[in-house]
Each structure stands twice: as C-alpha cells, then as structure tokens.
Amino acid sequence: MTAEAGGDGGGRAVLGELRLILARITGDDELLGLAAEMPLFGDGVGLDSLTGTLLLREVQRQFGVDVAAEDLNLDSLATLGTLAAFIAAPR
Amino acid sequence: MIKCVIWDIDNTLLDGIYLESGQQRPGVDPELAGVLGELAGRGIVHALASKNPPEAADYVARTTRLDFAAAECGWGRKSDAVRRIIGDLGIAPDAVAFVDDDLFERAEVAAAIPEVMVLAPEDAAEAASWPEFSPPVVTDEARRRGAMYAQRRRRQEEARAFAGSRDEFLRHAGTRVRVGPAGPADLPRLHELSVRTHQFNSGAEPVSEAVLGELLASPRHQVIAVRLSDRFGDDGIVGAAVAETGEAAETGEAAETGEAAGTGESASWSVPVLMMSCRALGRGVIDALLAWLCQRAARAGAAELRVPCLVTERNVPLRIALTGAGFRAGAGARDSDEAAGAGGAPQAVFTRRLSGKLPVLPDWAAGRAPEPPGSAEAEPGSADAEPGSSVTGEPA
Numbered sequence: 001m002t003a004e005a006g007g008d009g010g011g012r013a014v015l016g017e018l019r020l021i022l023a024r025i026t027g028d029d030e031l032l033g034l035a036a037e038m039p040l041f042g043d044g045v046g047l048d049s050l051t052g053t054l055l056l057r058e059v060q061r062q063f064g065v066d067v068a069a070e071d072l073n074l075d076s077l078a079t080l081g082t083l084a085a086f087i088a089a090p091r
Numbered sequence: 092m093i094k095c096v097i098w099d100i101d102n103t104l105l106d107g108i109y110l111e112s113g114q115q116r117p118g119v120d121p122e123l124a125g126v127l128g129e130l131a132g133r134g135i136v137h138a139l140a141s142k143n144p145p146e147a148a149d150y151v152a153r154t155t156r157l158d159f160a161a162a163e164c165g166w167g168r169k170s171d172a173v174r175r176i177i178g179d180l181g182i183a184p185d186a187v188a189f190v191d192d193d194l195f196e197r198a199e200v201a202a203a204i205p206e207v208m209v210l211a212p213e214d215a216a217e218a219a220s221w222p223e224f225s226p227p228v229v230t231d232e233a234r235r236r237g238a239m240y241a242q243r244r245r246r247q248e249e250a251r252a253f254a255g256s257r258d259e260f261l262r263h264a265g266t267r268v269r270v271g272p273a274g275p276a277d278l279p280r281l282h283e284l285s286v287r288t289h290q291f292n293s294g295a296e297p298v299s300e301a302v303l304g305e306l307l308a309s310p311r312h313q314v315i316a317v318r319l320s321d322r323f324g325d326d327g328i329v330g331a332a333v334a335e336t337g338e339a340a341e342t343g344e345a346a347e348t349g350e351a352a353g354t355g356e357s358a359s360w361s362v363p364v365l366m367m368s369c370r371a372l373g374r375g376v377i378d379a380l381l382a383w384l385c386q387r388a389a390r391a392g393a394a395e396l397r398v399p400c401l402v403t404e405r406n407v408p409l410r411i412a413l414t415g416a417g418f419r420a421g422a423g424a425r426d427s428d429e430a431a432g433a434g435g436a437p438q439a440v441f442t443r444r445l446s447g448k449l450p451v452l453p454d455w456a457a458g459r460a461p462e463p464p465g466s467a468e469a470e471p472g473s474a475d476a477e478p479g480s481s482v483t484g485e486p487a
Contacts, residue, residue: 026257048411049378049411051373
C-alpha cells in the first residue's frame with residue numbers, strides 16, 4: 001500500500017472516500033478494504049459501464065472533478081490509486 | 092416524438108375519484124381506455140402519477156389490463172413525480188406527455204418541466220391522431236416496451252433483495268446475451284436503436300433502414316444484432332454493431348503472414364456503428380458485444396479493432412465499456428478534437444490491439460459454463476447458417 005495516491009494525507013482521505021463510494025454503488029462491503037493498486041476493470045473489481053458511470057458521477061459530485069471530460073482514455077479508472085491521484089492532482 | 096404518457100388517475104383515467112367511491116370503484120373512462128390501448132400498440136409506454144395510495148395504481152392496471160412502466164403515488168408535487176418517472180425510465184423530458192384533469196396540476200408541471208407536453212384529458216383523446224404520437228416505425232420491441240418496463244421493475248426488485256454480486260444475480264436470473272448476424276427483418280429495430288440510443292451510441296446520426304440494408308448486402312461489412320433475455324422476460328434486440336471487415340481481414344491472410352499489421356487499414360476491422368439500448372445497462376450486453384467483435388476480428392486475421400466514437404457527455408458509459416475492454420484512444424486522438432464530428436462533438440478513434448489476451452464473454456451470457464474464446468457464436472450459429480430467417484425476438 002505504498003503507492004497510495006499523492007502519498008500524503010489528502011490522497012489517503014480521497015482513497016477512503018472512493019472505497020466508500022465503490023462499496024455503496026456495488027453493494028459489496030468487501031470493497032471497503034480494496035487495495036489501491038487492484039485493477040478496477042476485469043477480474044479485479046469487475047467495474048462495468050453502469051458502476052463506472054455511477055462512480056464518475058459520485059466523484060464529480062463529491063470532488064468536483066469531471067474525470068470523463070478531462071481524461072479521454074479514462075486511464076484514471078485503472079485502479080483506486082490512479083483515480084485518487086487524478087482527483088488530487090493540481091488543476 | 093412522445094415515448095411515454097404519464098396519467099393522473101382521479102377524474103382522468105377513472106370516471107370519478109378512487110378514494111371517495113366507497114365499495115363501488117369508478118370505472119375507466121371508455122374513451123381514454125381506447126387511447127391507452129392504441130398508444131401502447133404503437134410502443135408508447137404509460138405511467139401513473141396520482142395523489143392516491145399505491146392501491147389506486149394497482150386498481151387501474153388491473154382494470155385496464157395494461158402494463159404501466161412506472162407508478163408514482165403520493166401527496167407530493169406532481170412535477171416531482173413526473174421527474175422521478177423520467178429518471179426511472181431514462182427518457183428525455185421532451186418525449187413525455189402528462190395528462191391531468193386539474194388545471195393547477197397541469198400548470199405546476201408545465202412551469203416546473205417546460206419540455207413536457209401537458210394535456211387535459213379531452214386533448215389526450217384526440218392526441219392519438221397527432222404526429223407526436225405516431226412513430227413512423229413500430230417494431231415488435233416497441234410494442235412490448237410497456238411489458239418490458241414492468242419486467243424490469245420485477246427484476247430490479249428481486250436484484251435489490253438478492254444477496255450476492257451483480258454477476259451472481261445475472262447468472263441467477265438466467266441472463267442470456269446472444270450475439271449474431273442480423274437479418275433483413277431486424278433492420279427496422281436496428282434503425283430504431285440508432286434513433287433512440289444515446290448513452291451507448293458511438294455516433295450521432297441515425298442510420299436509415301436503406302443504409303442498413305446496403306450494409307447487410309455488402310461483402311465488406313457485417314451487421315450484428317444482440318439479443319437479451321432472462322427468466323423475467325425477453326427484451327429482444329437491445330444492441331447492434333456494423334463491422335467493416337476489409338479485404339485482408341476477409342481472407343484471413345493478415346495474421347498468417349504477420350506482416351499485414353504494418354499495412355494499416357487492411358489489417359484492422361473498423362466499427363462505424365455501435366449502439367445499445369440503455370434498457371440493457373448493467374446486464375453485460377455491451378461487454379459481450381465488444382468481446383464478440385474482438386474475437387471475431389482476431390479470428391479473421393485482423394490485428395486491431397477500431398471504434399470511431401464521438402466524445403460527448405452523454406455517451407460516457409460507452410467510453411467506460413471501451414476502456415474496460417482494453418480500447419485506447421490512440422496517440423493523436425486529441426488532435427481529432429479539432430475535427431468535430433456531426434453535432435459539433437469531438438471524435439476519437441478507440442483502438443484495441445488483437446494480440447495477447449482478448450476480452451471474453453461472461454460465462455453467464457450464454458447461459459452455461461465458461462466457453463473458450465471464439466465459440467460464442469455457437470448460440471447464434473443458426474443465424475449464421477440462415478441469415479435471413481433468424482430474426483424474430485423468439486428465444487432459441
């Protein structure tokens with residue numbers, strides 16, 4: 001867990017929020033313990049277009065970051081760590 | 092074009108007031124009963140918004156023997172009820188008509204949601220003859236739309252009560268996604284999808300039946316339809332794609348020689364049309380379709396699969412599916428921002444290399460155990476053999 005986004009307290013707080021959001025969207029409380037480097041797509045978490053859209057909507061609501069507008073490839077959705085880093089990045 | 096009519100109950104659909112009628116409940120206004128049936132036959136769905144207990148909605152559904160896609164009963168603002176129905180059904184406010192006998196309710200909704208067409212019951216009786224209520228194409232899927240929304244409600248209720256992951260629920264529900272070649276009789280539905288879908292549509296312009304017919308006849312193209320069903324009901328065709336296969340891909344030489352990858356166009360399949368109904372959202376359909384396309388293209392010798400896609404706020408769900416399936420908006424895609432697509436939205440080409448591990452169809456999609464890559468068309472195999480006849484929404 002050394003790759004926590006931002007490496008500072010802010011990034012860590014964002015990660016915690018993202019875990020809460022993800023657990024709420026999927027209804028899977030085990031995701032509250034999801035590692036920051038676990039892939040969100042595929043076998044990792046199984047994020048799909050529905051849960052992914054809900055996640056981005058919540059991110060926009062809570063953090064004011066429109067990920068879909070800023071990240072064409074949605075690379076930031078690779079892991080919770082990349083998403084937290086994207087949110088915490090200065091803009 | 093109106094897709095949904097939201098009806099008040101008291102003194103609108105009913106000849107009287109539900110709660111004040113005692114033992115003898117009022118009947119359904121005979122003229123409006125005819126309108127309800129006529130519009131349902133055209134694929135327009137009905138919903139209820141009433142200041143009544145929920146039993147009133149059940150009573151109306153029983154009496155009219157119609158499926159109501161949504162029912163909002165309560166004592167809040169009518170405009171809030173209308174908004175909830177619009178959100179529930181995922182339709183645009185300007186595709187909604189609201190019918191109420193009460194002048195104040197009509198004014199409240201009209202002021203709060205100006206896009207909604209607001210009608211008095213006596214206007215609604217005539218509305219069936221208006222162009223807004225007369226879709227040019229009425230497909231089998233459209234006629235069953237009301238029933239499908241009712242099925243969806245039952246599916247969602249059971250999903251909420253289900254203890255387990257989404258995949259486990261899809262398996263539990265007996266979800267079947269069948270991907271295969273489209274036939275001529277599918278074209279009206281494919282055209283309708285191109286008109287009605289936005290969240291999962293890579294383009295902006297509807298594709299006419301004539302153009303779809305040409306693509307179907309073209310040896311360089313494959314027109315693909317996706318059917319969805321589970322034990323709650325049969326949704327018929329919910330998605331489609333057109334693949335431009337190119338000559339090298341046709342012969343399969345590209346992969347054999349290993350050189351064609353560098354020659355560009357000939358070694359790639361392109362997908363100029365990709366769309367899915369948002370009714371199928373969260374049921375693995377778009378992922379199954381993308382996996383199928385990747386596997387088919389790889390087997391035909393293509394080195395990559397390209398999906399030109401508008402980048403809009405509305406089709407973010409499609410971009411998420413593309414990212415999840417390993418597509419990338421290649422280097423230089425940002426430049427194409429300048430070359431705005433139809434409607435002014437920037438376009439990017441999402442590309443997936445077809446080497447290495449390909450996305451696979453979820454095992455529940457075929458209603459059985461995991462399959463080896465490439466065998467997915469075992470389901471629509473009959474369609475392969477007889478492209479012209481495999482076209483009804485009938486489950487296999």
